[in-house]
Amino acid sequence: MCEGVNFSVFSKHATGVELLLFDHADEAQARQVVRLDPTINRTYHYWHVFVPGLAAGQLYGYRMDGPFEPARGMRFDPRKLLLDPYGRGVAVPKNYSRDAARKPGENTSTAMKSVVVDPSAYDWEGDAPLRRFSAQTIIYEMHVRGFTCHPSSGVDEKVRGTFAGLVEKIPYLQELGITAVELMPVFQFDAQDCPPGKVNYWGYAPVSFFSPHQAYSSRQDLLGPVNEFRDMVKALHRAGIEVILDVVFNHTAEGDRDGPTLCFRGVDNTAYYTLERDRSRYADYTGTGNTLNAGHAVVRRMIADSLRYWVEVMHVDGFRFDLASVLARDAMGQPIPNPPILWDIESDPVLAGTKLIAEAWDAAGLYQVGSFIGDSWKEWNGRFRDDVRAFFRSDPGSVARIADRLLGSPEIYGHKGREAEQSVNFVTCHDGFTLNDLVSYDRKHNEANGENNRDGADDNHSWNCGVEGATDDPAVERLRNRQVKNFLTVTMLSLGMPMILMGDEVRRTQAGNNNAYCQDNETSWFDWSLLARHPDVHRFMRLLTARRARRGTEHERQRVSLSRLLQQAQKTWHGVRVGQPDWGHDSHSLALEAEVRQEGICVYLILNAYWEPLDFELPPGADGGPGTWRRWIDTSLESPADIVPWRTAPSLVGPIYRAEARTVVVLFRRDQGHETSI
Secondary structure, three states, X not given: OOOEEEEEEEOOOOOEEEEEEEOOOOOOOOOEEEEOOOOOOEEOOEEEEEEEOOOOOOEEEEEEEOOEEHHHOEEOOOOOOEOOOOOOEEEOOXXXXXXXXXXXXXXXXXXXXXXXXOOOOOOOOOOOOOXXXXXXXXXXXXXXXXXXXXXXHOOOHHHOOOHHHXXXXXXXXXXXXXXXXXXXXXXXXXXXXXXXXXXXXXXXXXOOOOOEOHHHOOOOOOOHHHHHHHHHHHHHHHOOOEEEEEEXXXXXXXXXXXOOOOOHHHHHHHHHEOEOOOOOOEOOOOOOOOOEOOOOHHHHHHHHHHHHHHHHOOOOOEEEEOOHHHHHEOOOOOEOOOOHHHHHHHHOHHHOOOEEEEOOXXXXXXXXXXXXXXXXXXXEOHHHHHHHHHHHOOOOOOHHHHHHHHOOOHHHHOOOOOOHHHEEEOOOOOOOOOHHHHOOOOOOOOHHHOOOOOOOOOOOOOOOOOOOOOOOOHHHHHHHHHHHHHHHHHHHHOOOEEEEEOOHHHOOOOOOOOOOOOOOOOXXXXXXXXXXXXXXXXXXXXXXHHHHOOOOOHHHOOEOOHHHHHHHOEEEEEOOOOOOOOOOOOOOEEEEEEEEOOOOEEEEEEEEOOOOOEEEEOOOOOOOOOOOOEEXXXXXXOXXXXXXXHHHOOEOOOOEEEEOOOEEEEEEEEOOOOOOEO
């Protein structure tokens, strides 16, 4: 790159292309305008030019001329400055205006600019993706800005809400015991893609699929976001934590036909977007106003190139695909059994071993949980979320369903060679109530979003434990604490890959807002003072993760992870009576015995979602005798008795265990002659 830069952009229908070079992001006039000669600078549908003397950090953009004929799907506007669809960096001027990109007229000074990046100009110091086994993975879904933006984070104000700020909190993540962070969108997005007076906080409004979000960098130089992101990845890897990106390849921030012209619309609208039969209208399978045309060869290539770039150049470990089922539609929007882009990803050698997680549905009714293509894909299991919530709300007819969720949803994944690890088990995620709010609110409270509480899901399977919202009632608070621990326990003990939401381990609240996409404030930020308010829940979570995903060090060679035990165990269902599970419509309790005889370990899980205590018979030992059961978890007990280290777990006396109302209990037994523990 020392000799110059080669620029290339696809556009089948453009009649003229200009490359504009800038010195500053807010300049109204380009330093240099390079007009591409179609007889020299066009090969097939690719416009290209080499400009000598340029280097990394150069700001640039395109202007494209062509027909403005919405009835044919053509929306060229030579007055609009456009981002490079393949640009590796983006600079956002301080006076950036989405509105100016939407209205007629030129918008050069207020438009985002692309930044030239040299991908090789970074010292990784031997870093590589971690490739942790799925069975050893615990995912922590988090928001880069929200994690450290709150003043209580203790992070220096200069790096709050940035990749560098996240690095300062890595010791917290290590102590918590998670093994992977799933970062909500970090591709450059349009923060103005939201209702007037609000800010797009979540980031599901991409304008570039290769560039880190500029506002998440604490550095002021143009290459800062790229290098600060890589610094973060390297630091997380050194701590043994994988990096999974939440990626949005289903739509862009350009919205519907009344939206702004930022990039793709002005480069080649008919190639990048799926259009209706009325070509002036965008197909909308995403609920955002447009849908990327993943059935087009150029878009397919862009998506695959983006994924390879983030793996090879940025060293990420995996991807969670937002509304992934959109990618299973063809260029006409129809679902197809073998979507080319998904098979491209499945078979790509660069992506082999990379974690691929699908949100296997879209906003237009296509639901593919359990039937998403290929063998490499994991899936967000929405059935797990709904059925576990229903059980602990004491809904009728929920016992059989939670049994399936505990065993890895075999009726969903137990076919075509699928495994439990393909299920990403979660009770909460960014989209919906936090775990605290799930047990504190019967109804959503989204008034602050400015949509008269119409936005967000209405059916949340939530229960407020008797009082709507925050309360000082100690009895209600104890019950809420218990319910939070119930949810955490089942998420961690079920077969599959567990995921928890940022802050659930300290009962982070959004005051009942279940759609906080536009709340870049204390509603969404991690309030670190909650660590002091709810130390028992935090401790409970740490001890759960410690047993779920042991690293298998030489020092712990006699130990096995709880996830491995659950996979290998012989499993037997019980009820309050041994061998008599109650699958009835009005049943609210269940017990599971999981025994690995070769390891000499047996675990007994008791679930009581009934509103009264229940006495459970305990199974006999391997020799037919009563055996010695020890109590690991009882969510009805106060900390530290609610969960204890296995080596100090108290022995039980007698063949009966009383499980209090709305309680999860986990007991274990070790046979004599076996030293293995977990």
